[in-house]
Amino acid sequence: MSKILEEVLAANHTYATKFGDKAHLPMPPGRHFAILTCMDARLDPAKYAGLAEGDAHVIRNAGGRATDDAIRSLVISYKLLGTCEWFIIHHTDCGMETFTNKIMNNLLSSSLKTAALEASGWRDIGPGPGSSEGKYINWLTINNQAESVIEDIQRIRYHPLVPAYIPIYGYIYDVKSGKLIQVPGATEVGKAS
Amino acid sequence: MSKILEEVLAANHTYATKFGDKAHLPMPPGRHFAILTCMDARLDPAKYAGLAEGDAHVIRNAGGRATDDAIRSLVISYKLLGTCEWFIIHHTDCGMETFTNKIMNNLLSSSLKTAALEASGWRDIGPGPGSSEGKYINWLTINNQAESVIEDIQRIRYHPLVPAYIPIYGYIYDVKSGKLIQVPGATEVGKAS
Numbered sequence: 001m002s003k004i005l006e007e008v009l010a011a012n013h014t015y016a017t018k019f020g021d022k023a024h025l026p027m028p029p030g031r032h033f034a035i036l037t038c039m040d041a042r043l044d045p046a047k048y049a050g051l052a053e054g055d056a057h058v059i060r061n062a063g064g065r066a067t068d069d070a071i072r073s074l075v076i077s078y079k080l081l082g083t084c085e086w087f088i089i090h091h092t093d094c095g096m097e098t099f100t101n102k103i104m105n106n107l108l109s110s111s112l113k114t115a116a117l118e119a120s121g122w123r124d125i126g127p128g129p130g131s132s133e134g135k136y137i138n139w140l141t142i143n144n145q146a147e148s149v150i151e152d153i154q155r156i157r158y159h160p161l162v163p164a165y166i167p168i169y170g171y172i173y174d175v176k177s178g179k180l181i182q183v184p185g186a187t188e189v190g191k192a193s
Numbered sequence: 194m195s196k197i198l199e200e201v202l203a204a205n206h207t208y209a210t211k212f213g214d215k216a217h218l219p220m221p222p223g224r225h226f227a228i229l230t231c232m233d234a235r236l237d238p239a240k241y242a243g244l245a246e247g248d249a250h251v252i253r254n255a256g257g258r259a260t261d262d263a264i265r266s267l268v269i270s271y272k273l274l275g276t277c278e279w280f281i282i283h284h285t286d287c288g289m290e291t292f293t294n295k296i297m298n299n300l301l302s303s304s305l306k307t308a309a310l311e312a313s314g315w316r317d318i319g320p321g322p323g324s325s326e327g328k329y330i331n332w333l334t335i336n337n338q339a340e341s342v343i344e345d346i347q348r349i350r351y352h353p354l355v356p357a358y359i360p361i362y363g364y365i366y367d368v369k370s371g372k373l374i375q376v377p378g379a380t381e382v383g384k385a386s
Contacts, residue, residue: 004226004278005362011243012373019371022235027288029234033197039250039266041222042215044239050204053240057232060253062266069262072330073232073255079300081288082307085197095220095274107272112356114275133353137265160326163305169198178212180205 025054028081033057034074036152037089038064038096042175049087049180057083063096064089065140066152075161084166088156089180090149091173096142104141105134145172149183218247221274226250227267229345230282231257231289235368242280242373250276256289257282258333259345268354277359281349282373283342284366289335297334298327338365342376 034057035045045051045058057077059070066088077083109130142148149170156162170186173179227250228238238244238251250270252263259281270276302323335341342363349355363379366372 002278002360004224007224008226008242008280009373012241012371015241015243016371022371023369025235025368027233027235027286031197031200033201034232039227039252039270040220041244041249041251042218042220042247044244044246046237046239047246048205048208049201050208051234051237053237054234056234058234058253059232059255060251061262062252062269067262067265068330069254069260072260072332075301075327075330076255076288076297076332077232078307079297079305080292080307084307085195087201093220095269099273104269104272108268108354112272112354114271114273114277131353134268137261137268137354139265139269160324161301161305161330167195175218176216178205178209178215180202 022053029054029056029077029083031055032083033085033087034059034077034083035087035089036060036064036066036070036074037087037173038062038091038094040091040094040175043091043173045089048173048178057081063094063140063142063148064091064152065148066155067140071156071159071161074156078163078166086156086166086168087171088149088152088168088186089171089173090142090145091175092145093175094142094145096140097145099139100141101139104139105132108132108134146183146186150186153186215246222247222249222270222276224248225276226278226280227252227270227276228280228282229253229257229259229263229267230280230366231255231284231287233284233287233368236284236366238282241366241371250274256287256333256335256341257284257345258341259348260333264349264352264354267349271356271359279349279359279361280364281342281345281361281379282364282366283335283338284368285338286368287335287338289333290338292332293334294332297332298325301327339376339379343379346379
């Protein structure tokens with residue numbers, strides 16, 4: 001068993017022993033909202049937004065982007081589980097700002113090792129051929145966080161399955177301070193009158 | 194300002210005042226792993242798996258499914274940010290077990306109100322026409338959690354951009370106990386020899 005797997009299961013054991021009355025939480029989010037944010041390891045939405053178990057849906061992907069999958073999740077979130085306010089939260093120093101589709105596809109074409117593995121030779125996994133499959137994926141890189149938040153709110157706002165009465169708040173999480181910074185103009189995007 | 198927005202910003206203010214040395218966390222996950230899990234409000238992966246800020250990537254969508262978007266995120270996670278172990282964690286009592294594509298599309302065709310709003314008349318948002326756009330979305334509902342975990346591991350395992358050396362662990366989180374339960378056979382799916 002890997003060290004990480006052992007640690008995760010040990011942490012889970014500790015969590016479960018103090019689980020208490022969380023066993024009785026209902027399925028629909030108690031505070032009726034959802035957050036779409038980045039997968040970045042430095043972000044803990046429960047901590048930075050004050051969520052307890054049972055409070056809110058949390059959707060996360062690389063960048064916190066309004067992908068088809070995020071929209072699938074948000075539509076399920078409101079239609080079946082009653083959320084009626086949404087937050088789109090990108091963050092400073094995001095990995096998505098550090099590359100382009102072309103860079104990513106070139107890296108993957110040359111090897112499927114991680115960049116770190118390539119540099120360190122940490123594990124002998126052979127030369128590992130690359131793959132040109134990257135070109136079938138839009139990596140959804142980000143040039144400017146404020147613009148990407150507004151773009152993503154816009155995409156969600158105008159989706160035919162998203163009702164106009166749901167407010168969508170746009171914020172950037174600052175990884176240096178832990179603060180949520182409002183994106184100017186974001187919450188006004190396509191707002192229902 | 195909505196009550197929820199006020200509460201989130203107040204919680205964030207408290208979090209930021211005690212941010213401490215988290216300002217210095219590097220971008221790559223310190224513990225080199227990623228978790229793909231469901232957006233369900235009852236799940237807090239940081240708590241159930243023992244994550245501190247900076248430890249691991251967390252990807253979440255409705256069901257914790259291995260969508261194209263989840264795979265986009267996982268590939269970025271290993272290739273650019275060095276994760277080398279992945280967890281796929283679905284859970285008991287998942288909303289995705291409660292409907293079918295047909296049911297969802299019928300609901301959306303009749304109205305874009307939430308089911309709860311329809312029942313309670315909580316806010317007068319007018320009759321709100323439905324939309325037939327649902328039929329362009331595969332909602333990725335779940336019949337059986339153990340099967341969906343194995344299916345999703347399989348989809349990731351055989352993706353041409355996923356290297357064979359990354360172990361993928363399959364678990365089901367039990368919302369009644371907080372425990373992670375191993376899915377029999379899941380970690381063996383397509384495992385590199």
